[in-house]
Amino acid sequence: MLTASQMFDFARFLWKHDPTFQQAIKRVIGYFLTDVEYYDPTHRAELKEEDIVSYRQVLEEQLNIKFALHQILQNYCLYGNVILSLLPPMERRLMCPNAKCRLIHPLAVVTSAENRGMFNFKYHAKGVRFEATCPTCNARGDWEAFDVPANYRKNVCLTIYNPYPL
Secondary structure, three states: OOOHHHHHHHHHHHHHHOHHHHHHHHHHHHHHHHOOOOOOOOOOOOOHHHHHHHHHHHHHHHHHHHHHOOOOOOHHHHHHHHOEEOOOOEEEEEOOOOOOOOOOEHHHHHHHOOHHHOOEEEOOOOOOEEEEEOOOOEEEEEEEEEEEEEEOOOOOOEEEEOOOOO
């Protein structure tokens, strides 16, 4: 009886050393992958052209969905398993330490070259602290950091993990 690790080893061996096996898997996967179609699954209405453009920009340009699906199916055919994550983009923001002010700025604004002098920003890796001066109330101290969801149309990330145990 083979263990899971031995089965993974055998599948990996076949993939690396048998070009016929590798080519057959790639052709089968390629046969079933088609262009992405955009439609309303409820069939209540046609999708607007701007929605289609938006979906196409995210799926095809950012995620390269056809290539990603090819990798997903390849892992599934080879290992019988797929591990992936779709991470929404997040934006880090900083809040002024002064209880009366509580001004909030995106980290990108505080650390930008043109604003760095105004905020007198310093990052302390030890303790992960963001020290800055508030341009509104002139309070200096450690700013509170928090993350908020950003626009999903920017920098959404699809990660496909190798199911092969290390």
